[in-house]
Amino acid sequence: MALYDKPAHVLHEMLAKKEISSVELTEDVLARMDKVEKSIGAYITVTRDDALRTAEETDKKISSGEEISFLEGIPCGIKDNICTNGIKTTCASKILENFVPPYDATVITKLKQEKPVIIGKTNLDEFAMGGSTENSAFHATHNPWNIDCVPGGSSGGSAAAVASGSAIWALGSDTGGSIRQPASFCGVVGMKPTYGRVSRYGLVAYASSLDQIGPITRDVTDCANILNIISGHDDMDSTSSAADVPDYTKSLVADVKGLKIGMPKEYFIDGIDEDINNAVRKAIDELKAMGADVKEISLPHTAYAIATYYLIAPAEAATNLERYDGVSYGERVDGADVVDMMKNTRTQKFGDEVKRRIMIGNYALSAGYYDAYYLKALKVRTLIQRDYTEAFKDVDVIACPTAPTPAYKIGEMIDDPLKMYLQDVCTVPLNLAGLPGISVPCGYSSNGMPIGLQIIGRPLGEETVIRAAYAYEQSQNFHNDMAKIGGVDA
Amino acid sequence: MNVTKDDMKNVAMLSRLSVPDNEAAKYMEQLGNFLEYVENLKGVDTDDVEPTTYALPMENVFRDDVVRPSLPRDAALSNAPLKEDGYFKVPRVLEE
Numbered sequence: 001m002a003l004y005d006k007p008a009h010v011l012h013e014m015l016a017k018k019e020i021s022s023v024e025l026t027e028d029v030l031a032r033m034d035k036v037e038k039s040i041g042a043y044i045t046v047t048r049d050d051a052l053r054t055a056e057e058t059d060k061k062i063s064s065g066e067e068i069s070f071l072e073g074i075p076c077g078i079k080d081n082i083c084t085n086g087i088k089t090t091c092a093s094k095i096l097e098n099f100v101p102p103y104d105a106t107v108i109t110k111l112k113q114e115k116p117v118i119i120g121k122t123n124l125d126e127f128a129m130g131g132s133t134e135n136s137a138f139h140a141t142h143n144p145w146n147i148d149c150v151p152g153g154s155s156g157g158s159a160a161a162v163a164s165g166s167a168i169w170a171l172g173s174d175t176g177g178s179i180r181q182p183a184s185f186c187g188v189v190g191m192k193p194t195y196g197r198v199s200r201y202g203l204v205a206y207a208s209s210l211d212q213i214g215p216i217t218r219d220v221t222d223c224a225n226i227l228n229i230i231s232g233h234d235d236m237d238s239t240s241s242a243a244d245v246p247d248y249t250k251s252l253v254a255d256v257k258g259l260k261i262g263m264p265k266e267y268f269i270d271g272i273d274e275d276i277n278n279a280v281r282k283a284i285d286e287l288k289a290m291g292a293d294v295k296e297i298s299l300p301h302t303a304y305a306i307a308t309y310y311l312i313a314p315a316e317a318a319t320n321l322e323r324y325d326g327v328s329y330g331e332r333v334d335g336a337d338v339v340d341m342m343k344n345t346r347t348q349k350f351g352d353e354v355k356r357r358i359m360i361g362n363y364a365l366s367a368g369y370y371d372a373y374y375l376k377a378l379k380v381r382t383l384i385q386r387d388y389t390e391a392f393k394d395v396d397v398i399a400c401p402t403a404p405t406p407a408y409k410i411g412e413m414i415d416d417p418l419k420m421y422l423q424d425v426c427t428v429p430l431n432l433a434g435l436p437g438i439s440v441p442c443g444y445s446s447n448g449m450p451i452g453l454q455i456i457g458r459p460l461g462e463e464t465v466i467r468a469a470y471a472y473e474q475s476q477n478f479h480n481d482m483a484k485i486g487g488v489d490a
Numbered sequence: 491m492n493v494t495k496d497d498m499k500n501v502a503m504l505s506r507l508s509v510p511d512n513e514a515a516k517y518m519e520q521l522g523n524f525l526e527y528v529e530n531l532k533g534v535d536t537d538d539v540e541p542t543t544y545a546l547p548m549e550n551v552f553r554d555d556v557v558r559p560s561l562p563r564d565a566a567l568s569n570a571p572l573k574e575d576g577y578f579k580v581p582r583v584l585e586e
Contacts, residue, residue, distance in 0.1 A: 102565035195545045209544050238551035239544065307528040318505065325506070328578050329569035338581045339506070347508045355507055359517065360524060362504040363497070376531050378541030383534065385542060418523050434545025459546060 004032040004165035005482045007218035008074050009225065011168060015073050018062060022055035022073030026117050029075040033119070033166035036488050041141045042151075042161035044080045045088050046120040051075065054117045070225050071116040077167035079158050080121035081128055082213065083202040084108055087118075091204050092136035093126045095330045095349035105202020106234045107171060107213050114229055122170060123157030126351045127321065128178055128206045130154050131423050134414050135353045142410070143185060144483035145449055149407040152182030158216045159186040163483050169217045169226060173203055175210045176309055177403075177427025180439040183216055184402035184452025187441045187481065189223050189469070190216045194460050195434035196241035197227075199234030207316035208239075210309075210431040219479040220440065220470040224248040227462060243460050251466040254474040257291035261468070262395035266302035267426055273405045279443035279451040280401045286475055287399070287468065297395060299387040302429060304380050309428040310421055311364045311377035318361025321354070356417060385433040392458045397468050401426050402439040402452035426454060436462045438469045441478035450478075493518045493525065 003011065003025050014020045030048060037043060058073030078084060081091045083101035085108070090096045104112065111118075125135035133141040133156025141156045143149040144164040151160040155172030159182035162170050172179040174192035183190025191214045198213045205211065215226040231245045263284060268277060288294045326332035326345035333348050335341035350358070364373035391398060404425055413420045430437045436459075439452035453472065457465035473479050498518050502509045509517055563576055572579040 099569055102561055102568050235553065239546075239548060241546065301534070304531055304534055307531050310524070311528060311531075322506075326571055327580055328566075330571070332571035335581070338583050341581050342506045343508050346506050350507070355505070356517070356520060358505045358507065359501045360521065363501045363521065363525075366501065366504060372532075373528065375541060376534075376536060377528075378543060379536035379539040380531055380534050382539050382542040383536070385545060417520055418527055432545065 003028040004168070006168070008071065008168050008222045011074055012070055015058070015062060016068060021062070022058040022117065023052065025073065026051055026055040026075050026119070029119060029166060029168065036144070036164045036166055036485050039142060039147050039485055039488055040144055040160050040164050040166070041139045042122055042157045042164065042166055043077065043120040044090055044092060044123050044138055044157070047087060047118060051117045051119040054115060058115060058117070069114045071111065071114040071229065073115065073117060074168050075117040075119045077120055077122040077158055077161040077170040078108070078118055079124055079155050079170065079172050081124060081173060081204040082107060082171060083204070084118070084121065087121065089121065089204070091127050092124045092138055093349070093351065093354070094137045095324050095345070097331060099329055101202070103202065106199035106236055107230045108202065110230055119167060122155070122161055125154035125156070126354050127204065127317070128154040128173055128175055129317070129353050129357055131177065131181055131420060132413065133157060133182070134410060135351055137351050140410060143407045144485050145187060145407070147486050148409055149449065150185065150410050152185030152403070152407060154178040155190070155216060156182045159183050159188055159190065162186070162188045162216050162218060164485060165482065169215060169222055171213060172216045173211060173213050174431065175206050176313060176424050176431050179214045179216060180402050180427050180437055180452065180454060181424070183439040185407040185450065187450030187478070187483065188216055188218060189220055189438065189440050189479070190214065191223050191227065191438040192430065192436060193227060193231065193462060194241065194436045196239050197436070197460065197462065198230050199232070199237040199240045201234055201236035205320040207313040208320060209316060210313060220466060220473050221252055223438070224252055224466050241460065246463055248462060248466055251463040252470050253467055254471045256287055256468055256471045259292045259397065259468060260395040261287060261292045261294045262297035262391055262398045263294060264297050264299045264302065264391070264398055264400055266299050267400035271404070272401065273445070275406065275445035276401050276404065276451055280453055283442040283453045283472060284399050287472055290471060290475060295395065297391045297398070299391060299429070301380065301383045301387050302425070305384055305429040305432060306421055306425055308377045308380045308384060309424065309432060310360070311373050312381065312432070314357040314361035315364050315374050316361070318358045318365065321358055324350070353417070381432050384429055388433045388435060396464050398456040400454050400456070402454040403427070406445040406449035406451060430456055434459060436460070436465050438465050440469045440473050442472070442476070443478065493522045
């Protein structure tokens with residue numbers, strides 16, 4: 001019996017009932033990884049020995065009759081921009097190729113109390129900049145549903161690992177859609193919590209006012225359970241929210257009677273892929289049939305979200321990435337003097353997309369352009385946020401596509417950065433407004449690629465988002481589908 | 491929108507990046523296309539709109555000024571490209 005294709009909550013029960021051992025489970029997932037990784041390339045680093053050692057500890061605990069926690073003994077992947085003490089954390093960049101963090105990110109500290117089996121660090125677009133995982137300095141990741149397609153990004157490694165069975169669940173990070181869009185492309189569940197819900201301490205900074213860590217899972221039940229573990233205030237991240245963490249599993253109730261759902265007309269525009277339009281509308285009809293009130297709403301500043309995001313995020317990135325100067329950590333390329341050394345290091349070790357965003361950011365922040373670009377974007381950000389505040393006076397959640405198209409072919413957009421940026425139209429507004437959002441599988445395109453339904457909530461409204469997502473998921477069977485990997489699975 | 495060679499030079503200098511001449515044209519075109527795209531923001535009326543830097547209402551966060559354990563020096567230096575006597579080592583900055 002295969003174990004790699006089951007969600008964590010099922011495996012947890014099996015472990016607790018001694019039907020399987022953690023070593024058995026871990027070996028099954030590692031064997032699956034050995035089989036698929038050549039085609040998928042989800043991982044940058046695999047920590048096989050540590051994983052099996054943790055699994056053995058879990059088994060000892062179980063056999064001595066001790067209770068185990070939800071994630072205990074269950075194999076997972078961690079996006080390689082989240083610091084892991086003693087395990088290389090590269091951000092898929094040559095500049096951090098050999099960086100071994102001397103500390104754990106707060107999410108890792110919290111996870112380690114649960115003793116999950118960390119089996120590796122997953123691939124991403126360099127410094128999380130991109131939507132296809134083609135910008136990794138090491139290798140591209142392939143979509144398990146069609147290995148000629150991208151898995152989305154930037155958490156493409158995490159999403160592809162969960163979708164291909166080389167992890168049961170994974171952590172990702174989301175600055176402009178980097179959890180939700182790859183989850184949508186790979187047919188799995190991905191959630192970006194409210195800004196500040198999860199500590200960013202130890203997440204390598206891309207755009208600090210937008211970055212947020214979240215789970216990528218097989219289903220909504222796993223998502224709620226993991227959110228319980230990783231959420232909460234952290235003294236090490238002063239932007240983390242002090243709000244109490246509710247038990248999100250209490251929201252796993254398949255009941256949306258009376259729930260008010262808004263459909264933003266700006267998200268169902270001309271140019272959206274026909275299959276996406278149909279699948280997402282059908283999903284919303286399903287929620288309606290279950291008793292939800294659905295109404296059309298307007299978020300009038302949606303058309304400005306991409307321009308706003310691609311000024312603010314690169315401006316913050318330009319500032320955050322100043323630290324890669326060849327002095328205290330990361331790679332160094334020598335030069336005639338100290339400035340020359342910094343220039344050589346950055347020029348040779350950053351990839352094209354990272355350089356592009358640093359330059360856009362510095363341009364938008366530079367004397368003479370600051371007011372016209374950066375400050376203007378911050379003001380439009382206020383208007384985008386106000387759109388949501390207004391909308392949430394009338395509705396409880398907003399439902400729309402996660403991405404305007406299904407996964408596209410590798411190489412199709414890489415030479416046209418602007419075209420790639422336009423792909424983020426459905427996801428970036430949430431980051432600008434700090435809102436929680438989830439992507440749940442809601443069907444397939446005519447060529448068999450997964451489609452995601454995005455559900456957006458009020459600030460700290462994760463409970464309502466989870467309830468709506470769970471109710472929809474339980475009315476369908478998409479979350480039980482596993483990708484058949486070409487050349488690997490019959 | 492036209493990005494001039496001087497703009498490109500300035501932005502590369504601010505970014506501590508070298509942009510060789512054969513790549514400058516590509517970056518100038520891409521930056522130009524991008525700036526043209528973000529022109530659409532100019533049409534948004536933002537008079538009397540306050541800028542938002544963080545999405546959630548955030549006040550200054552204070553804590554007591556007490557000494558707490560931090561990374562040991564060896565750990566902090568463990569990834570340094572070059573170190574000596576407990577310091578990061580960099581090329582000479584001051585003239586002799």
